[in-house]
Amino acid sequence: MKETSGPHSRAGLLPGRPTEIVLLFLQAMGDQDLPGVLVSGLEGPHGICEDHIGDLQKHFTLVTLQEFLENNTRFGPKVQAVYIWGGKPAVTRELLQSLPSLKIIASAGAGLDHLDLKLIASCGVKVANTPQAVSSPTADMGMALLLAAARRVVEGHRLAIAPDTENFSTNWMGQEVTGATLGIIGMGSIGYKIAQRAKAFEMKILYHNRKRRKLEEEEAVGATYCESLDDLLRRSDFVLLAVSLTPQTQRLIGKRELNLMKPTAILVNVGRGLLVDQDALVQALQTGVIKGAALDVTHPEPLPRDHPLLKLENVTLTPHAGSATHQARRQMMENLVASILASLHGLPIPNEVRLNWDNSVA
Numbered sequence: 001m002k003e004t005s006g007p008h009s010r011a012g013l014l015p016g017r018p019t020e021i022v023l024l025f026l027q028a029m030g031d032q033d034l035p036g037v038l039v040s041g042l043e044g045p046h047g048i049c050e051d052h053i054g055d056l057q058k059h060f061t062l063v064t065l066q067e068f069l070e071n072n073t074r075f076g077p078k079v080q081a082v083y084i085w086g087g088k089p090a091v092t093r094e095l096l097q098s099l100p101s102l103k104i105i106a107s108a109g110a111g112l113d114h115l116d117l118k119l120i121a122s123c124g125v126k127v128a129n130t131p132q133a134v135s136s137p138t139a140d141m142g143m144a145l146l147l148a149a150a151r152r153v154v155e156g157h158r159l160a161i162a163p164d165t166e167n168f169s170t171n172w173m174g175q176e177v178t179g180a181t182l183g184i185i186g187m188g189s190i191g192y193k194i195a196q197r198a199k200a201f202e203m204k205i206l207y208h209n210r211k212r213r214k215l216e217e218e219e220a221v222g223a224t225y226c227e228s229l230d231d232l233l234r235r236s237d238f239v240l241l242a243v244s245l246t247p248q249t250q251r252l253i254g255k256r257e258l259n260l261m262k263p264t265a266i267l268v269n270v271g272r273g274l275l276v277d278q279d280a281l282v283q284a285l286q287t288g289v290i291k292g293a294a295l296d297v298t299h300p301e302p303l304p305r306d307h308p309l310l311k312l313e314n315v316t317l318t319p320h321a322g323s324a325t326h327q328a329r330r331q332m333m334e335n336l337v338a339s340i341l342a343s344l345h346g347l348p349i350p351n352e353v354r355l356n357w358d359n360s361v362a
C-alpha cells in the first residue's frame with residue numbers, strides 16, 4: 001500500500017516509524033462527509049496488526065495524532081468515537097471538550113483504570129472494553145507465572161544454560177503446586193478462569209471479592225469465599241491478584257498484608273502494578289517475609305533498569321503480556337470495531353461498561 005502524506009495517511013502505523021498514536025476517522029465507504037472515529041494505537045510492543053489496519057481501512061480513513069493535534073478544530077467536530085490501544089491517548093477533559101460529537105470510547109483490554117469514567121459519563125459518552133478477549137490468555141499467564149515461580153523455571157533455565165556447569169544440580173528445589181492453597185483476590189472473569197485452571201492442578205482455592213459468586217459457580221471450581229482478606233492472606237501458599245485497580249484497591253497489598261502472608265508464600269500479580277506497595281514488596285522479598293513474587297505488571301512499566309525488583313533472584317517478571325497472544329489481540333481489535341459500529345448505528349453496544357450509582361463499574 002502506498003504511503004501518502006496529510007490527514008488520511010497511515011504514516012504513523014508503518015513499521016520503522018516512531019511510536020505514534022493514530023487517529024482514524026470513520027468513513028462509510030464512498031461517503032465524502034466523514035463522520036469521525038478517533039483511534040489510537042501504539043506501534044512496537046503494543047502494535048495494532050498490519051492486517052487489522054487493512055480491515056479498518058475498509059471503514060476508516062487514517063490520520064496521525066500529530067496531524068489531529070495540529071488541526072483539531074478541523075477534525076475535532078467530526079470525531080464520533082475514540083479507539084484506545086495500549087491505554088493511550090489519555091482521555092482528558094480537554095480532549096473530550098475538543099470532540100463535541102463523541103459518542104463512544106472503545107478501550108482495548110479489561111482494565112479501565114486509565115479512564116475517568118465519571119467524567120466521560122458526564123459528557124454523555126459511552127464506554128466499551130474487551131473483557132472476554134483477554135480473560136483466558138490473562139488467566140493462562142497467571143498460571144504460567146505461578147508455576148514458573150513455584151518451580152523456579154527462570155532460575156532453572158539460567159542454571160541449565162550457564163557456561164560453567166559447576167552449579168548444575170538435580171537437587172534443586174521448588175515448591176509443589178498440587179494440593180497447595182491458592183488465594184485469588186478479584187473473582188471477575190480472569191480470577192474465575194484462574195480458579196478453573198487451578199482446579200485442574202488440584203489446588204485448594206480461596207477467593208476474596210467485592211461480591212460473593214453464586215454457590216453453583218463456587219462449587220464448579222471448588223472455591224471457598226473468604227470475606228476477610230487477612231484470612232485469605234494467612235492461609236494461602238500462593239496469593240494471586242486479578243482485581244481491578246480502583247481508588248479502593250490501590251496498594252491493597254502493603255507491608256501489613258505482606259507480613260500476614262506465609263514466609264513460604266508467593267505473590268502473583270496479573271492485575272495492575274499499583275495494587276501493590278512496591279517498596280514494601282521489595283523489602284519483603286529481600287528479607288524473607290515472603291518467598292517470591294511473579295509479576296506481569298509493575299509500576300511504572302517498564303521499571304527503571306536499576307530498580308531492585310530487576311535484581312532479585314526470587315522475582316519472575318513478564319512485560320504486561322497477559323493478553324499478548326495473536327488470537328486475543330485480534331479479538332480485541334474486532335471487538336472494539338464492533339462496539340464502535342454498534343454505537344454509531346444506534347444499536348446495543350457489545351461490551352458496554354455500565355456504571356453503578358456510586359460510579360463503580362456495574
Ligand SMILES: O=CC(=O)O
Nearest residue numbers: 109110111134323
Ligand atoms: O492489561 C490488560 C487489560 O486491562 O486487559
